[in-house]
Amino acid sequence: MQRIIHIDMDAFFAAVEQRDNPALRGKPVIVGGDPRYRGVVSTCSYEARKYGVRSAMPLRQAKELCPNGIFVNGHMRKYEESSGRIMEILRDYTPLVEQVSIDEAFLDVTQCQTLFGTAEKIAREIVDRIEMEERLTASVGVAPNKFLAKLASDLRKPKGFVVVNPEDVNDLMKDLPVKRIWGVGPKTEQALLNLGIPTIGILREVPLELLIGNFGKESA
Known part of the structure; x- marks a missing residue:
């Protein structure tokens, strides 16, 4: 059975800033620049997310939601260097690493389990190494395919x-909102809601013809 691991760093840019500056730890950190000027939030710490701050939000709106937020400029070179080291950790376990952004990647460990142990064991070891070597945390999904991971x-x-696991799929997905699907943005979510399709479980029961008629063959 195919085993795919998805590694997704937690609030990556903000976490790097907090790692490198102890004064920022435990504080609502918002990466994007000075809120007095036009711009958007690149990412923010989980402390800031509690106030409703989100990525791609205008900085001024983020300031209104989180007046005590600490706004910092991004340091892309630093993020890229940390990302590169993390990807090297992943490649210690398999050459089949698909980096999809600066802070996330898929690993196909199907053929590596005889050498390194189960996919779950590999994933645990990877996140432990990332935390030890980079002092950052990651969230992980282990599943039979990329979509589920x-x-x-x-x-x-x-x-x-x-x-x-395969036997868990129906229970996992039946009540999840459609916005959880990779690639479903606000417009598509609203279109699905308008069709009376709020959850992935309901979506799986919808006739393909209906989806093609509303979203086109490629999207459906």
Whole structure:
């Protein structure tokens, strides 16, 4: 059976800033620049998310929601260097690493389990190494395919660890909102809600013809 691991760093840019500056730890950190000027939030710490701050939000709106937030400029070179070291950790276990962004990647460990142990064991070892070597945390999904692994890694952030076996799929997905699907943005979510499709479980029962008629063949 195929075993895919999805590694997703927790609030990566903000976590790097907190790691490198002890004064920021435990504080609502918002990466994006000065809120007096136009710009958007690159990411923010979980302390800031409690106030409703989100990525891509205008900085001024973030300031209104979180007046005590600490706004910092991004340091892309630092993030890229840390990301590079993390990807090297992943490649210690398999050459089949698909980096999809600066802070997340898929690993196919199907053929590596005889050497390193089960997919779950490999994933545990990876997150332990990331925390020890980079002093950062990650959330993980382990599943039979990329779609489910990505879905799983997002369920219990931060520091989430979710394993999905084939027999668990129906129970896992039936009540999850459609916005959890990778690639479903606000417009698509609203369109699905308008069709009376609020959950992934209901979506799986919808005739393909209906989806093609509303979203086109490629999207459906």
